Amino acid sequence: xxxxxxxxxxxxxxxxxxxxxxxxxxxxxxxxxxxxxxxxxxxxxxxxxxxxxxxxxxxxxxxxxxxxxxxxxxxxxxxxxxxxxxxxxxxxxxxxxxxxxxxxxxxxxxxxxxxxxxxxxxxxxxxxxxxxxxxxxxxxxxxxxxxxxxxxxxxxxxxxxxxxxxxxxxxxxxxxxxxxxxxxxxxxxxxxxxxxxxxxxxxxxxxxxxxxxxxxxxxxxxxxxxxxxxxxxxxxxxxxxxxxxxxxxxxxxxxxxxxxxxxxxxxxxxxxxxxxxxxxxxxxxxxxxxxxxxxxxxxxxxxxxxxxxxxxxxxxxxxxxxxxxxxxxxxxxxxxxxxxxxxxxxxxxxxxxxxxxxxxxxxxxxxxxxxxxxxxxxxxxxxxxxxxxxxxxxxxxxxxxxxxxxxxxxxxxxxxxxxxxxxxxxxxxxxxxxxxxxxxxxxxxxxxxxxxxx
Numbered sequence: 008x009x010x011x012x013x014x015x016x017x018x019x020x021x022x023x024x025x026x027x028x029x030x031x032x033x034x035x036x037x038x039x040x041x042x043x044x045x046x047x048x049x050x051x052x053x054x055x056x057x058x059x060x061x062x063x064x065x066x067x068x069x070x071x072x073x074x075x076x077x078x079x080x081x082x083x084x085x086x087x088x089x090x091x092x093x094x095x096x097x098x099x100x101x102x103x104x105x106x107x108x109x110x111x112x113x114x115x116x117x118x119x120x121x122x123x124x125x126x127x128x129x130x131x132x133x134x135x136x137x138x139x140x141x142x143x144x145x146x147x148x149x150x151x152x153x154x155x156x157x158x159x160x161x162x163x164x165x166x167x168x169x170x171x172x173x174x175x176x177x178x179x180x181x182x183x184x185x186x187x188x189x190x191x192x193x194x195x196x197x198x199x200x201x202x203x204x205x206x207x208x209x210x211x212x213x214x215x216x217x218x219x220x221x222x223x224x225x226x227x228x229x230x231x232x233x234x235x236x237x238x239x240x241x242x243x244x245x246x247x248x249x250x251x252x253x254x255x256x257x258x259x260x261x262x263x264x265x266x267x268x269x270x271x272x273x274x275x276x277x278x279x280x281x282x283x284x285x286x287x288x289x290x291x292x293x294x295x296x297x298x299x300x301x302x303x304x305x306x307x308x309x310x311x312x313x314x315x316x317x318x319x320x321x322x323x324x325x326x327x328x329x330x331x332x333x334x335x336x337x338x339x340x341x342x343x344x345x346x347x348x349x350x351x352x353x354x355x356x357x358x359x360x361x362x363x364x365x366x367x368x369x370x371x372x373x374x375x376x377x378x379x380x381x382x383x384x385x386x387x388x389x390x391x392x393x394x395x396x397x398x399x400x401x402x403x404x405x406x407x408x409x410x411x412x413x414x415x416x417x418x419x420x421x422x423x424x425x426x427x428x429x430x431x432x433x434x435x436x437x438x439x440x441x442x443x444x445x446x447x448x449x450x451x452x453x454x455x456x457x458x459x460x461x
Contacts, residue, residue, distance in 0.1 A: 110123050
């Protein structure tokens, strides 16, 4: 799970794994059972003429390699069936929990799959560096230009060449809360960072410890803090500065980064604010990220910043909805009109340019596939602009999709996922863990800056 690159591998695999629980944990939300292939994806009609330019593909096979395994793989396989029926191509799907290590091994050995679902830009760049990845066909590039924000295309572009359409996406900029607590106490969902601070102080005045947090995650301990930090960096300094920081065009220990970490400390290092239901400030380091938001259900915590996939951590039977036991709101920007969003996602990268592979890539880059996949899935959304949120069967997926598809949203891929492994999945995790247990901000950012490859 913690292969060669940054936290994305972990978080993307995590999102997939947790998506399994979401099917059951959100049963009260009216999620659909995708076991009936005929009624869901297989029988859906699509325009088969779009594949005619690729020639006669009947009897051909395309291999797909991914870290998405049973049972979450079923929705993918079902979503491929309309393409198979149109073209006569057989899609050979292989899920492997060791994907992020093995895909590099296979590429370097000259034995890559036809297509891989790659969970982060850093790994995509490493695969391109092997010389085995092939540029996406013109049809895919055109679809990505049409259906996605331009930033998504940039994440799959290396040295001016575009390699893959986005697949799924996740939203990290969320705060989990109890709708009933907000209603009973008269709390309003904040629309600015100042309102979030005012709400937090109101909760303290009401004799509550408003925030709960946990960063323990085995070898990946610390990653939730990097998300917190990146969210604040994006909000306080803006997307352009965020991009420069991620690319190390400005130093990691510059004033922007320090201010963002101090802003996180304003919440997580404040003993009056944390760690609701779990302990003191230092307990954040020893509390698992899986357990960190559960005190909301017990009423000992009111707010928990975590990604959309966190829904699956609540016990089976928990109603995750705007009128349920727990739900989430968008972590606001500096103003009510600012909409910075930190997130993650995957990309479809090919290692062969045969006509059947190009045709399949093209299918995966359409709004048609995004909507078919949405109907077949739980815990999955796409940033495809033509995704219909009504095709998503549970409220948290709809919330994530609504945020991603908002024309005012400025999306940025998780920063540590784009940084060199020595930083993103090593120094950044370790140093922020030391920070939450007492290390000062300057020492923390200086140590991370020193870890940056020369």
